[in-house]
Amino acid sequence: MDRVFDLAIIGGGINGCGIARDAAGRGNSVFLCEMNDLASGTSSWSTKLVHGGLRYLEYYEFRLVREALIEREILWQIAPHIIRPLRFVLPHHSGLRPAWLLRLGLFLYDHIGGRHLLPPTRSVDLVHDEVGKPLIANRYTRGFEYSDCFVDDARLVVLTARDAADRGAEIHTRSRAVEIRQVDGIWQVTVENTTSGERTTIQARALVNAGGPWVEQVLSAGSGVNARAKVRLVQGSHIVVRKLYEHDRAYMFQNADGRIIFVIPYQDDFTLIGTTDRDYDGDPAKVKASPEEIQYLCASASEYLKKPVLPADVVWTYSGVRPLYDDGASEAKAATRDYVFELDTPGGAPLLSIYGGKITTYRRLAEEALERLAPYLRSAKAKEGWTGKSPLPGGDMDVSAVAALTAELTRKYPFLSHAHANRLAHAYGTRATKLLGSAKSFADLGQSFGATLTESEVRYLMSNEWACTADDVVWRRSKLGLRLSPDEIAALDEWIKAHRAPGERPLREAGGRT
Numbered sequence: 001m002d003r004v005f006d007l008a009i010i011g012g013g014i015n016g017c018g019i020a021r022d023a024a025g026r027g028n029s030v031f032l033c034e035m036n037d038l039a040s041g042t043s044s045w046s047t048k049l050v051h052g053g054l055r056y057l058e059y060y061e062f063r064l065v066r067e068a069l070i071e072r073e074i075l076w077q078i079a080p081h082i083i084r085p086l087r088f089v090l091p092h093h094s095g096l097r098p099a100w101l102l103r104l105g106l107f108l109y110d111h112i113g114g115r116h117l118l119p120p121t122r123s124v125d126l127v128h129d130e131v132g133k134p135l136i137a138n139r140y141t142r143g144f145e146y147s148d149c150f151v152d153d154a155r156l157v158v159l160t161a162r163d164a165a166d167r168g169a170e171i172h173t174r175s176r177a178v179e180i181r182q183v184d185g186i187w188q189v190t191v192e193n194t195t196s197g198e199r200t201t202i203q204a205r206a207l208v209n210a211g212g213p214w215v216e217q218v219l220s221a222g223s224g225v226n227a228r229a230k231v232r233l234v235q236g237s238h239i240v241v242r243k244l245y246e247h248d249r250a251y252m253f254q255n256a257d258g259r260i261i262f263v264i265p266y267q268d269d270f271t272l273i274g275t276t277d278r279d280y281d282g283d284p285a286k287v288k289a290s291p292e293e294i295q296y297l298c299a300s301a302s303e304y305l306k307k308p309v310l311p312a313d314v315v316w317t318y319s320g321v322r323p324l325y326d327d328g329a330s331e332a333k334a335a336t337r338d339y340v341f342e343l344d345t346p347g348g349a350p351l352l353s354i355y356g357g358k359i360t361t362y363r364r365l366a367e368e369a370l371e372r373l374a375p376y377l378r379s380a381k382a383k384e385g386w387t388g389k390s391p392l393p394g395g396d397m398d399v400s401a402v403a404a405l406t407a408e409l410t411r412k413y414p415f416l417s418h419a420h421a422n423r424l425a426h427a428y429g430t431r432a433t434k435l436l437g438s439a440k441s442f443a444d445l446g447q448s449f450g451a452t453l454t455e456s457e458v459r460y461l462m463s464n465e466w467a468c469t470a471d472d473v474v475w476r477r478s479k480l481g482l483r484l485s486p487d488e489i490a491a492l493d494e495w496i497k498a499h500r501a502p503g504e505r506p507l508r509e510a511g512g513r514t
Contacts, residue, residue, distance in 0.1 A: 011210030018366035035176035039157035045320025051148035069113020081429030118147035213284035232326035237289035238274030394429025435460035451483035
């Protein structure tokens, strides 16, 4: 209780971690608490895209699209290991949006956002080009191919938190803010460790509510603030099936209901299909892909693909709740994806609540949040804009260097298969050697849990990336859950429990510098 942080942040999703990183890099003392694992809410359930949002042009969201387009290349350059360019094929459908409208939208997409590194749009002959082969023959004859980027969303959050911690921020996972109140112009946040039940109280001059779907519950924990803005919870579900085609392009399919879905090559051997958009009413922690949504995604993809996608083909589903700002739009698909801030100063100390936002614009959101809080923070103006130039952990390399890094790892550690080295290069970038260390054989990496996951990697994730359970490891720090059996995942969970010191608090594991 003696220490007063400059900034306390509630919520360990992409927005909370982005603000923590930026604030710590500007010299502020930062405390962040997250009630579960980092990225365990909305931030790990996205469509895995860093994109401008082509369809938002239809809703005249030009500022949002332009900002997102600019951010694409900035994020790719600071995290080239977890972000990569992806080409999207948009088949033209005579009954839906006319070709001239698609061309106009793609022209704007290419030119309003400062595209420098990504290749431009091109027209595609779907009869002769390989990207037309998976499609229903003779139904789609022409289309367009444009650029966006793919991102490992949960790793983006974790690496952002890691960088914040390396700069002095305290990151506390499994730590729920149970009470927030103001005493003499200082926020007091009571935090309960969800593993041990132990409670501690911290003090801060400014408070950020980045609770995502729980933003309104955070305000009701004694803040003295009555929210003026409202959150609109929109459910987005995805399905994963075995690889549907051989080439490396993704598809954007238009549906007759005006919505679009993406079909994306995923984790080498799979295809990701999503997303749905429907209002959600219930506990965001219990959201699941419904049979109706799974059927909708299968049917939407089957409208275009030669080989129909059936619910029986689905190997994994995931669903998340997007906490959008309620702008009164009649349909979930039309609700704004832009972010909205609400700044309150009950008793003099600032409380900034965040509504909406998307992964692509998280860095700009963080900058703008700190601009709003500048009058209350000591170092808010120092090093402004630095987050777009400084690489995330492991990202200190050229955007084209991941293949070279994979080759370097197989040279230095000849016992690694190409697939194993490639996975490590994409997950950890230049930090992959930290978990491989001086190993001379696969056995030197310790116990093998299956699917190239070893004890050495799990220990690294526990000590550097706040991993506390098997789910943290196989669904958020990686997607190895797609390759491991339930028994293997259960064995990993037991191993992690056995190798955590008795009574060890997760928030102590990775809070400081490495």
